[in-house]
Amino acid sequence: MASKPQCVELRAWLRANLGKRCLAPLTGTDAKALDAAVHIVELWAYDESAAVIQAFGLVVDRMQPHTQVLAYHAIAKVTEWHYRDVLWEKAGLRPIKNLSRCSFEPGGSCEDLSRK
DSSP states (O other): OOOOOTHHHHHHHHHHHHOTTTTTTOOHHHHHHHHHHHHHHHHHTTOOOHHHHHHHHHHHTTSOGGGHHHHHHHHHHHSOTTHHHHHHHHTTOOOOTTOOOOTTSTTSOOOOGGGO
16 A cells, blocks of 8 residues: 655644744645645655656746745655755755754754644
8 A cells, every 4th residue: 555645744744843833824826836846756756867856846936935945844854854955956946045944853953843
């Protein structure tokens, strides 16, 4: 039996790492693009082709600039923390200004921020 797609648990994971209100800025389009980006990251974990990387960049570009940080952090939900920068740069996405730190990333506070 196939496991659940990562996007099913993504929102709870983002809230725990970034705070309970981190999803508030998402529009309907942002939410769909975020889910699509997560599916593409799942594919990229198996197929690092240029086409998959390009697809990730194109989908994330459909998000509002201030919500793209959620797609950046979602890379770690699917893969490992250090792959955020790898995929982001390969996809040619603009650097994120004022990058927030995830609570559970190396060096983070390791607190469940969804409870605050």
